[in-house]
Amino acid sequence: MPTAEPRGLRQAAIDWLQLRSDGGIEPLTREDILDFQFAGESVRLQAPMQGIWKPRGYAAALSFRTAYTKPGEPPPYEDKTGDDGLFRYKWRGTNPNHPENVGLREAMNLRLPLIWFLGVAMDPARYQVIAPVFIVAEEPEQQQFAFTAAEDSVAAFELEGSMHEEVTRRYLQRMAKVRVHQPAFRSMVLSAYENRCTICNLGHPGLLDAAHIVPDRDERGIAAVTNGLAMCKIHHAAFDRNFLGIRPDSVVQIRHDLLEEVDGPMLRHGLQDLHGRQLMKVPAHRRDRPNQELLETKYKEFQAATASG
Ligand SMILES: [Zn+2]
Incomplete structure (x- = not known):
């Protein structure tokens, strides 16, 4: 019944x-x-x-x-x-x-x-x-x-x-x-990054964001994974503000003036030590990896910031 x-x-x-x-x-x-x-x-x-x-x-x-x-x-x-x-x-x-x-x-x-x-x-x-x-x-x-x-x-x-x-x-x-x-x-x-920060490998979803590589202009659709990067909160903010850049060959760059600065462990280990290192976590599937053109667009912005910084 x-x-x-x-x-x-x-x-x-x-x-x-x-x-x-x-x-x-x-x-x-x-x-x-x-x-x-x-x-x-x-x-x-x-x-x-x-x-x-x-x-x-x-x-x-x-x-x-x-x-x-x-x-x-x-x-x-x-x-x-x-x-x-x-x-x-x-x-x-x-x-x-x-x-x-x-x-x-x-x-x-x-x-x-x-x-x-x-x-x-x-x-x-x-x-x-x-x-x-x-x-x-x-x-x-x-x-x-x-x-x-x-x-x-x-x-x-x-x-x-x-x-x-x-x-x-x-x-x-x-x-x-x-x-x-x-x-x-x-x-x-x-999910594509298996809950890890691409920059430092931190693996706690509560401390992670999905960062847009370039701002999401499409109001209608669900933004593509290829315009995203899993990042911890600090690296997300650093990436958005061009304290940190990602070279299109997936090498992390830290803004020049920050490399000279002397400060506590967050600056030292969280940023300076990452300069010149490969991304620590990338998606297993090629289709989920960042779009090259978008990375290049964003990296140009970082270069402009590091030149003036
Ligand atoms: Zn991180």
């Missing part, structure tokens, strides 16, 4: 995932996600195989997931962010009445929050948890749903019409960037 969705389960699941993922920052494995319990019983939150998860008996879908795509490979579904700051999720198949499509449509009609599992790594598969998200429209011609990462249903559904369209668009774009693009970029970069 299928059972209806237990009262309070959806919110409990979202709260639990938020806690478990450190507010949506740390990606989770399938096993992590399987740990969820409600009223003393295990409850599956993610579809075992395909994208949309509507447990039997539930009126509305609970979650959906996007598979991880390797850099440079076309995604299996064309789930994209639009200029409107909304994401798109393709129907399951082409039949609008497939139970999974009906489940997403019901979540839209009932204005229920959903969980989006965004694949950010494989072997093992890891997912960024973005929850809540809200389905705000269906686009039958494109056989897809439009959804937002806005944090509450009021914002998701009421902004449109009540506010200037441009304001709405910018708000939704900002939410997309903060809640989806930034954490996904961080996870993908840290």
Whole structure:
């Protein structure tokens, strides 16, 4: 006998995932996600195989997931962010009445929050948890749903019409960037570098950032791993401010004037001693390694700083 969705389960699941993922920052494995319990019983939150998860008996879908795509490979579904700051999720198949499509449509009609599992790594598969998200429209011609990462249903559904369209668009774009693009970029970069600083090999994710080689101009897409470097906090700041540069042949350079300075252990070991050394950690896969042109662009900036510094 299928059972209806237990009262309070959806919110409990979202709260639990938020806690478990450190507010949506740390990606989770399938096993992590399987740990969820409600009223003393295990409850599956993610579809075992395909994208949309509507447990039997539930009126509305609970979650959906996007598979991880390797850099440079076309995604299996064309789930994209639009200029409107909304994401798109393709129907399951082409039949609008497939139970999974009906489940997403019901979540839209009932204005229920959903969980989006965004694949950010494989072997093992890891997912960024973005929850809540809200389905705000269906686009039958494109056989897809439009959804937002806005944090509450009021914002998701009421902004449109009540506010200037441009304001709405910018708000939704900002939410997309903060809640989806930034954490996904961080996870993908840290995963490629196996949670180590490329400069000094420090291996504590809590002290690591995903640094952009050049500023991320693309507001819409998830920034490419090839424009990222895993760096500890101090090296990230030093890299951004051109205290430290990376030669396109992967050799670390420290700004000239800093090499002359006499100071404590951070300057000595954390910066000066690294001058002329190769990057300590680079991704195992060539496809994840920094883009040469981007490194050259950034290195020119460093050279200009070191000449004037
Ligand atoms: Zn470091």
